[in-house]
Amino acid sequence: MKRVFIAGATGYLGQFICKEYQTRGWHVTALVRKSNKDVHLAADRIVEAEATWPETLIGTMKDVDLVVSALGITRQADGVGYWEVDYQANVNLLEEALRSNVTRFAFVHVLNADRMESVPLVAAKAAFVRKLRSADIQTSVIAPTGYFSDMGDFLKMAMAGRVWLFGSGQQRINPIHGADLAAALFNAVQDGAALAEIGGPDTFTQNDLAKLCFETLGTPPRITHLPDVLRRGALHLLPRLAPRRIAGPAQFFLTAGAMNMTAPPSGTRKLVDHFKSLVDRSN
Structure with missing residues (x-):
């Protein structure tokens, strides 16, 4: 039986990756900071360790064939930053993988990262990808367009009564459900892909997303387009005025x-069904 070590296992995508690998017959080791009885992971082994502390990782990857890291900060809640987690914690994982003679390392990155290195979150991930690719190990970099979970921000605005968009709202995205992305990741790594850009089955403009939110709610669409100069101004001011936990995600x-986030389509799950589930949960 092949063995996989999954970092970021308790995150939105990490939980789906654990389930996908276990379903495919792999022995799954899930790395967690602290066990949580409320989070059920499809894992054969749970390792409690702090990836930012390399000494806690020693020996955790014995006999592992593959490391998959979906480790990174999405919404900052504690004192650590992107360079401590998205870069250094992943470097610590890579170095332990090399010491343990792991043969392959897969990392979940960001689509269009080369156009967003002014964003701290992306800069840290991109720096790790450069280090990963220079290491003596087979690598796969997975670059998704965006998650269904992120699209919930549009629905929240619609539920509040109005969706606010910058510019024309014509930028396109084909977001993907975590389960579909996990399956696509598995296949890409199995195929030995060095880079896999992955999107969902349906492409939307931002205007389309806003309209879909209101259709799901059964309310008339109320969409306001703001001048793009306001977005650019916000990007300039955020690092100076907002705390890092707010500024970081907002900058990303x-x-x-402001760009198209589209990639080759994969999966079958529909965004409208995700929106409906969120509405049902809120009622």
């Missing part, structure tokens, strides 16, 4: 939202 979403 404001930057990514």
Whole structure:
């Protein structure tokens, strides 16, 4: 039986990756910071360790064939930053993989990263990817367009009564469900892909997303387009005025939202069904 070590296992995508590998017959080791009885992981072994502390990782990857890291900060809640987690913690994982003679390392990156290195979150991930590719190990870099979970921000605005968009709202994205992305990741790594850009089955403009939110709610669409200069101004001011836990994610979403985030389609799950489940949960 092949063995996989999954970092970021308790995150949105990590939980789906654990389930995908276990379903495919792999022995799954899940790395967690602290066990949580409320989070059920499809894992054969749970390792409690702090990836930012390399000494806690020693010996955790014995007999592992593959490391998959979906480790990174999405919404900052504690004192650590992107360079401590998205870069250094992943470097610590890579170095332990090399010491343990792991043959392959897969990393979940960001689509269009080369156009967003002014964003701290992306800069840290991109720096790790450069280090990963220079290491003596087979690598796969997975670059998704965006998750269904991220699209919930549009639905929240619609539920509040209005969706606010910067510019024309014509930028396109084909977001993907975590389960579909996990399956596509598995296949890409099995195929030995050095880079896999992955999107979902349906492409939307931002205007389309806003309209879909209101259709799901059964309310008339109320969409306001703001001048793009306001987005650019916000990007300039955020690092100076907002705390890092707010500025970091906002910088990423404001930057990514100004470009097309589309990739070859994969999966079958529909965004409208995800929106409906969120609405049902809120009622």
